[in-house]
Amino acid sequence: MKAAVLKDIGEVDVTDVPFPKIEADEVLIRVAVAGICGSDVHGFSTGLYEPGIVMGHEFSGTVADVGKEALKFKKGDRVTSNPVLACGKCSFCKAGKFNLCDDMGTIGITHPGAFAEFIKVPEQNVVAIGHTDFEKAAFCEPLSVVVHACEKSGIHPAEKCLVIGGGTIGNLLTRVLKLKGVEQVVLSEPDDFRRKIAQKYADAVLNPFETDPMDFCEKEFGQLPDVVFECVGLPATIQEAVQDVIKGGRVIILGVSTESVEMDFLDMMYNEKAIQSVFSCTHEFMEAADLIRSGAINPLDLATSRIALSEISGKGFKKLTGENHEIKILVNRFV
């Protein structure tokens, strides 16, 4: 079968790979839609992932076969999957912190992913989507990260929020914050198109290249933000997030940075600023799937391009590493 294999930094080849053989507790899925994640772009451009891997952890598809013990699903079922592969035995798993498992794997990072015609997944990771559109269902994974971040942030409705970054994560986060009743959410994003999309849900948007986020928040909120969500992953935006937050406030980091980030420690210390990073999700995948299935969150306006697997290098990864107005690129043809 065809799959996109990470060869080296900046190089992905669409090539023939062996057909996946399922174990008794696994489900074989014919991939219908697979989204390219910001972390895949890091994997492509910085060496964050090991070469040889088939990336792709945001996907949906149809059950093509089931193992002897995987009886919850049958051929033809429409599904998505949580990519977190947890051991279920370590102290973190026992505490429900599957994303911190001592022996954690991730589909599309440590195990073969969804930029392929077929993928095999443990039955316990598979989630039914019913009649939900495959494209919408491919957003369950990024949405689960956002729901997890909201939970970790301990946000309550009266708190003023600043979201830095209007990509898939920043945009989904804004929607979830509003859905959870947060009264005031401002989003900062330099790209006009991304800002226009964010405007539909955020209470206000700003271009950080034109307007100082601290001044903007002071005007909009009458104070600095109580919680700043960093959804970019650049050293400059992480520093910005810590600088912008109010005394005693929280900075929640969702963006992935492979570079070290210098911090003004005294500013954090004297002003009791807290930093909480968030990674992947735990039980929130089900909540995210519910939000998509019920239509409470509709992510389709974030899908800016649809490509074939054979185009994944040029029209996918290379495009996403350069200047572009893309938000989410979906692979929806696998021939």
Ligand SMILES: [Zn+2]
């Ligand atoms: Zn992702």
Ligand SMILES: [Zn+2]
């Ligand atoms: Zn574990």
